[in-house]
Amino acid sequence: MLDLLDLLASVYPWTKSLHVVSVMSWMAGLFYLPRLFVYHAERVGQDGETHKLFTTMELKLFRYIMNPAMIATWIFGLALVFTPGIVDWTSVWPWTKAASVLGMTWFHHWLGYRRKDFVAAKNSRDGRTYRLMNEVPTLLMLVIVFSVIVKF
Numbered sequence: 337m338l339d340l341l342d343l344l345a346s347v348y349p350w351t352k353s354l355h356v357v358s359v360m361s362w363m364a365g366l367f368y369l370p371r372l373f374v375y376h377a378e379r380v381g382q383d384g385e386t387h388k389l390f391t392t393m394e395l396k397l398f399r400y401i402m403n404p405a406m407i408a409t410w411i412f413g414l415a416l417v418f419t420p421g422i423v424d425w426t427s428v429w430p431w432t433k434a435a436s437v438l439g440m441t442w443f444h445h446w447l448g449y450r451r452k453d454f455v456a457a458k459n460s461r462d463g464r465t466y467r468l469m470n471e472v473p474t475l476l477m478l479v480i481v482f483s484v485i486v487k488f
């Protein structure tokens with residue numbers, strides 16, 4: 337009977353495919369939610385019909401796309417970490433990747449708190465702040481992709 341590590345090794349290409357699919361869905365939300373916040377802060381304000389519509393779009397994106405996608409990314413990513421022969425902790429790349437995915441997870445939660453600010457009509461940040469914060473996932477994504485593919 338196969339033990340768990342043999343099983344992980346035999347499903348490796350499947351785990352990696354599911355990891356990449358989850359990553360794509362998560363990143364779509366991490367890029368788009370701050371854009372919604374830019375328009376919400378600059379053009380919509382914090383009352384009225386359009387405000388309600390934006391809070392609904394933000395809720396659906398965060399709860400039904402980003403949360404499940406982040407959880408799936410972590411589950412399949414950790415399964416890859418435990419797959420025999422994949423991660424060599426004496427290299428640099430697993431550490432730059434780990435630091436960046438922690439940063440990405442922090443950013444996800446930061447967006448979650450900002451979403452709650454809008455729901456409570458207590459957003460205090462301007463569009464420029466959300467535009468700047470939009471660069472955070474871009475930078476982290478570059479570090480992550482170079483880490484896992486170049487493997488320095």
Ligand code: HEM
Binds near residue numbers: 359410481
């Ligand atoms: C959330 C926690 C994460 C963990 C624990 C994790 C872990 C891993 C591991 C161990 C691999 C296997 C590397 C290999 O097969 O050589 C991998 C592959 C990959 N990861 Fe992640 N990852 C995470 C999040 C992310 C994120 C946020 C991104 C993108 C922004 C990402 C992009 C990729 C890509 C593109 C690959 C495939 C690389 C290849 O072609 O071999 N991962 N991940």
